[in-house]
Every structure is written in C-alpha cells, then in structure tokens.
Amino acid sequence: xxxxxxxxxxxxxxxxxxxxxxxxxxxxxxxxxxxxxxxxxxxxxxxxxxxxxxxxxxxxxxxxxxxxxxxxxxxxxxxxxxxxxxxxxxxxxxxxxxxxxxxxxxxxxxxxxxxxxxxxxxxxxxxxxxxxxxxxxxxxxxxxxxxxxxxxxxxxxxxxxxxxxxxxxxxxxxxxxxxxxxxxxxxxxxxxxxxxxxxxxxxxxxxxxxxxxxxxxxxxxxxxxxxxxxxxxxxxxxxxxxxxxxxxxxxxxxxxxxxxxxxxxxxxxxxxxxxxxxxxxxxxxxxxxxxxxxxx
Amino acid sequence: xxxxxxxxxxxxxxxxxxxxxxxxxxxxxxxxxxxxxxxxxxxxxxxxxxxxxxxxxxxxxxxxxxxxxxxxxxxxxxxxxxxxxxxxxxxxxxxxxxxxxxxxxxxxxxxxxxxxxxxxxxxxxxxxxxxxxxxxxxxxxxxxxxxxxxxxxxxxxxxxxxxxxxxxxxxxxxxxxxxxxxxxxxxxxxxxxxxxxxxxxxxxxxxxxxxxxxxxxxxxxxxxxxxxxxxxxxxxxxxxxxxxxxxxxxxxxxxxxxxxxxxxxxxxxxxxxxxxxxxxxxxxxxxxxxxxxxxxxxxxxxxxxxxxxxxxxxxxxxxxxxxxxxxxxxxxxxxxxxxxxxxxxxxxxxxxxxxxxxxxxxxxxxxxxxxxxxxxxxxxxxxxxxxxxxxxxxxxxxxxxxxxxxxxxxxxxxxxxxxxxxxxxxxxxxxxxxxxxxxxxxxxxxxxxxxxxxxxxxxxxxx
Numbered sequence: 001x002x003x004x005x006x007x008x009x010x011x012x013x014x015x016x017x018x019x020x021x022x023x024x025x026x027x028x029x030x031x032x033x034x035x036x037x038x039x040x041x042x043x044x045x046x047x048x049x050x051x052x053x054x055x056x057x058x059x060x061x062x063x064x065x066x067x068x069x070x071x072x073x074x075x076x077x078x079x080x081x082x083x084x085x086x087x088x089x090x091x092x093x094x095x096x097x098x099x100x101x102x103x104x105x106x107x108x109x110x111x112x113x114x115x116x117x118x119x120x121x122x123x124x125x126x127x128x129x130x131x132x133x134x135x136x137x138x139x140x141x142x143x144x145x146x147x148x149x150x151x152x153x154x155x156x157x158x159x160x161x162x163x164x165x166x167x168x169x170x171x172x173x174x175x176x177x178x179x180x181x182x183x184x185x186x187x188x189x190x191x192x193x194x195x196x197x198x199x200x201x202x203x204x205x206x207x208x209x210x211x212x213x214x215x216x217x218x219x220x221x222x223x224x225x226x227x228x229x230x231x232x233x234x235x236x237x238x239x240x241x242x243x244x245x246x247x248x249x250x251x252x253x254x255x256x257x258x259x260x261x262x263x264x265x266x267x268x269x270x271x272x273x274x275x276x277x278x279x280x281x282x283x284x285x286x287x288x289x290x291x292x293x294x295x296x
Numbered sequence: 297x298x299x300x301x302x303x304x305x306x307x308x309x310x311x312x313x314x315x316x317x318x319x320x321x322x323x324x325x326x327x328x329x330x331x332x333x334x335x336x337x338x339x340x341x342x343x344x345x346x347x348x349x350x351x352x353x354x355x356x357x358x359x360x361x362x363x364x365x366x367x368x369x370x371x372x373x374x375x376x377x378x379x380x381x382x383x384x385x386x387x388x389x390x391x392x393x394x395x396x397x398x399x400x401x402x403x404x405x406x407x408x409x410x411x412x413x414x415x416x417x418x419x420x421x422x423x424x425x426x427x428x429x430x431x432x433x434x435x436x437x438x439x440x441x442x443x444x445x446x447x448x449x450x451x452x453x454x455x456x457x458x459x460x461x462x463x464x465x466x467x468x469x470x471x472x473x474x475x476x477x478x479x480x481x482x483x484x485x486x487x488x489x490x491x492x493x494x495x496x497x498x499x500x501x502x503x504x505x506x507x508x509x510x511x512x513x514x515x516x517x518x519x520x521x522x523x524x525x526x527x528x529x530x531x532x533x534x535x536x537x538x539x540x541x542x543x544x545x546x547x548x549x550x551x552x553x554x555x556x557x558x559x560x561x562x563x564x565x566x567x568x569x570x571x572x573x574x575x576x577x578x579x580x581x582x583x584x585x586x587x588x589x590x591x592x593x594x595x596x597x598x599x600x601x602x603x604x605x606x607x608x609x610x611x612x613x614x615x616x617x618x619x620x621x622x623x624x625x626x627x628x629x630x631x632x633x634x635x636x637x638x639x640x641x642x643x644x645x646x647x648x649x650x651x652x653x654x655x656x657x658x659x660x661x662x663x664x665x666x667x668x669x670x671x672x673x674x675x676x677x678x679x680x681x682x683x684x685x686x687x688x689x690x691x692x693x694x695x696x697x698x699x700x701x702x703x704x705x706x707x708x709x710x711x712x713x714x715x716x717x718x719x720x721x722x723x724x725x726x727x728x729x730x731x732x733x734x735x736x737x738x739x740x741x742x743x744x745x746x747x748x749x750x751x752x753x754x755x756x757x758x759x
Contacts, residue, residue, distance in 0.1 A: 166520055185649075186642075
C-alpha cells in the first residue's frame, strides 16, 4: 500500500531518529510512505480564533500538495495530524471560508483528501494482526505504559479515531509487538505541552503525575505516538530527581522505535543519543542492545 | 368502533406502575372505574421502591409506599398486568384496543402461594438489577444480608414485592442453561414451577390511556471521564440508594463494592451528563441536588467520622423545605459542598482519586476517596420512543413525552384520550410525580363524567 507522507518539522529535525524508524517499520509491514515532493509547515497549532483564515493557509497548502499526489495523506507527528485533520474538516464544512482560503493560496480545494494519523493507518489499513505476523523479535517481558496525550483524541468529534477517555490503539500495537501494556489512568492526560517554555515547573508537575502513575502500574518504560509528549516526558525527568526525592527516571520511547526493534530492523540510527533518559540500558537488560550506550 | 360518546369505554390503561402510575390507578379505581395497570417488572413500585429514604422528610420510602402497593395489588377495580409489555395499541379515544404480552415467569402464579421455598433452595446467585448490579464481596453476600426471595435465579424483586410471585431468570437458571437442577420444581409444595410456560397475550379495551413510563439513569459506561463504569467504587446514585436502604444488599450498612470496607471519604458528583450540551444532555435533572444532600446526610448518620463531599455547579433546591434541607446537610451534618465540576475520576491502588476544581477559590482539588457517587442525567425509560411511535404521540429529541402545551396542558398529549404523568415527560421528584398522577387521574375522570352525562352507563364498563 502506497500513502503520501508528510513528515513535518519535528520529524525532519530533532526527531529524525523517529522519522527513520517510522519509514523503516512502515516499509517492513508493507506500507510505502511517499514523501510529499514539496511541503511546508503544518501551521503548528490549529487557530484558537475562528475568523482568522490566514492561519489555515499553511495547512491548506499542505493538503493541496497531498491532493495532487493521492487520495490520502498520513503523518507520524500528532500535532501535524491534529492541524491538518481539523483544517481539512473546516474546509469541507465551510464553503464560504473555503473560497477565501482558496483565493489566498490560489488553489481549488474542498477537503477531498483523507488525513489519517499513522497509528490509525497501522491499525485499520495494515492491521495489528498483520504486524504481529511480521514480528521477528517479540518484546517479551517489556512492561510498557502507552501514552497518547491529547492531539489524536481531542476534540473528539474532529480528530479522534479512538475512545478519548480510554484509548487503546497504542496499547494494542504494543501487545502485537509482544510487549505487556501497563494500563494506567493518565494515558490521555495533558503533558504540559508548550507550558514547558513558559512555566516549566508546571509541566514538570504534570509529567511527574503521569510517569509516577505509569510506574505504579508496573511500567518500566513509557511509549508514545506524540513527539511533543515524548520530548516533555523525557526531558522533564532530567530535573525531576531534584524536585521529587526518590524519583526513578524511566525511558520514554517513540512507538516507531519499538516497532522497528520488534520487526528486527537495524535500530542503531533511531535517535537514541537524543534521549535525556537513556533507553539503551533497558534495551540492553532485555538483550536487545549490544552496541555502545555512551553516545550522549 | 364506538359511534358516540355514549358508547365510549370507561376503562383506562395506565402504562407504568411507578409511584405516578399507582397514584393515578388508585384515584381512578377509588372512583369506581376499572383500571388496567401494566408494568414490565414482576412487581409494582418503580424506582421509588429502590430508594432508602426520601427528601426532605427522611421518610423510609418503602414504608410510606407499601400501603400504596398493597392497595394496588388487591383493589378489585385494578387489573394488574405485571411482567408485561404493550405490544400494540390501536383505535381512538373512547375505544382503544391494547395488546399486552406477558413474559413467561416459568411459575404458575395462580398456584404459587409465595412461600419462598424456591428462592431459598435455588443454588444459583445472580447479579441483581434491582440492586443496580452491586457486586458485594462474598463475605457480605452471605445469607445474612440476602433478603428473602431476592438475588437468586428464581426471585422476587423484594420481600415486599406486590404481587409477591417469583420469576425465573433464564440467563442464569441452571436448568435453562445446563439442562439439570430442577430443584425449585422439587421443593415447590404446590407444583407451580412450569419450565414449559409460554408468553401469553391479552386484549384489553379501554377508553383512555395514561403514560406513566418514568425514567432511567444515563449509563456510567458513557461517562468515560468518571471511569466508564469500570471502577467498582464509582457507583451511580441509585446504587447508593441500595447501599443506604435497609432492604439493600448490605442491609443499610454502608460498604463499598470493591472490598466491603466502610468508606471513610465519599464524594458525590453532580451534573454527570446533565447540563452538558456538548457531550450528553443539556437539561438539568432536577432531583440530584436534593438526593445527593440526602444521601450525604444519611451517610453521615451511619458513618459519624466519615467525610462527605458534594461537587456541584450550583444548588437547585426549589421546593417546599428543600433549601432548609440543604442547609441542614451543610450545618448539622457537616457535608462539605464544593462548588465546581469534577474533571476526572480514576482508580489508584485502593483509592478512587477525584480531580476537580473549587471555583470559589479558583484552585484545583484532588480527593483520595474511598467511594464516588455519580449523579447521572435522568433519561426516558427504555422503550418510550417505541411506545410513542405506536401511539402516534410526540416525544422530544431526548425521548421525553411532549406535552400538548407545557404551561396549561402539561398532562395532555397531542392525542385525545392519552394523558401523561410522572417523570416520563422529564425529570421529577416524588411529590411532583404523585401530583401528576392525581392530575392525570382527574383528567380521565372528567372525561368519564362527560361521557356518562348524556346517558347513564353506570360505572361498569362493557368488557
């Protein structure tokens, strides 16, 4: 199956390792991701004011290039997914505003492309069972808490392909890879998002609640499908030992890293050196890492 | 077909034998006209039968309603069709034809003497709908708190059930599921057990209809933010009534479902699915403020050193002596009212963690509680829409009956001869439901009086 792929800025820069993992594991399960020949910023946030059409120009432009290449576009960045999906829905449902956007970006577009998050695609179009059939190295014994954040869940009517209160697609993917998902109540809680810039102490508290709860549920690692959540959950732990006595840091994986590992791919280039909490010792403990672990 | 008002049938069909339907039935029957009273449960009483005590007087609900249920059960002018559903209604005012389907009880009620031997000996315990499926730990579910006749695959709703005749739940009955047992048949002294019993159909002819179909609660499963029904110590308000009521699964001792411990911190959560136009129901369910205050009060009367919290948007206590009741809960019983919504309820270890906000201080609140009681939105009882279609009577977008005119004709429908009473038109408390029952009875009696004015038919209707 061939699908247009929009990497977005994160997976093209700081998240390059995730991107490599996404492309490689998608290919390994028969999903050919074809990068859009020309793409720009997704807009980064869906506008919070409803009459600012200008902010929809960037995502609309991405959707137009997607339309020119095929009927569906996918992305592995949940923020990009959220913005593109909502923009697409807005264009579909608002003919008058659609005209203004089209006039501005000089295009004829009415929302005909289907925007699908890559996890959604893996679940419904590839199928977790098919993925399970391709696993070379089952993640036997890995207790992992699946964390979704908000971008693929909220607002439910516009973006959710999973239960917004009790999402389970990532848990099921982990189970298909052979890992043991640890159910915990904060899998859809806010990670603090951009408060990490304005009020890092608030983000740290929020992240602490999430990670503590995951560990209470028995998790030795967290896995997420959101690059921003991965960043917050990972980075905040660097300071956490100082603010929370006795706190034990745990690695935070991006789902494609674990997918590549289970599919038996060469995982060395998956950006391990960028993790704040080094994930390699845990992989080593399970016998899944033989290389150096001092690449910081 | 009736050709003139003189031939109109002066019998009435009442759908629903809750407190509103029973009130209407008794008022009409006491005037000498015949009533056909239908309910889908095996006995009468509706939701009021499940309640512990009532606000604002703290009367024992079962004690004050038992005289009513008994009267309904033995009134010579009331023909009871319990464990039955309306299958078809045709005709018009003065001459409705009603087809009623009686579900098989697998017990011949004409022979049954209600001795209780069958339930006593039945080896199969079942989750009890009447107790809101509260699954109490084994230590509590022992014979000590199992009330006579209840909780087995052959059961009555309660020891005070009217009629007090058992039915078999085929989903759980060992004979129906595994083809062996037949213990109830062996112990029944009068040979009333009939595993071959079939549904029965009855035709009734009536001149008027009262719809007293009542309400249900919005299911916890749809309230994902409050655990989606998956957390055992997050229960709905009717379940709490069962925990507080002497006839409940714990005999009125407050225990929580997960481990049977006495909960020391209990949180009540208002407006769960009510006043929530985006995700659930936009309307106010009207009775929750009052019953939550009542439940918190009763809890404090039973667990003196326990702490009760009520999260609310605002307190709606419009009713005679209602506001005083709320004040009493706050001042005398020290119930802590927190103004704000709860965003999330989840389980952590043995605790139920409640995340909310106190909008008076503007601060987030976290309570590590032992039990959370949800006040879900009231919704129309199951089957209301089908009945509406069958009758050609309007219901609104939520399924509540539509009144002919909400100000001046609140008990009438758009269809002549069809009247409304109780919570089927929208959330109501007991006094209001009872008033409407009497009101609808008055409407029917005034019709019957008019029909009899031109030619005396007597009060005995033509069958």
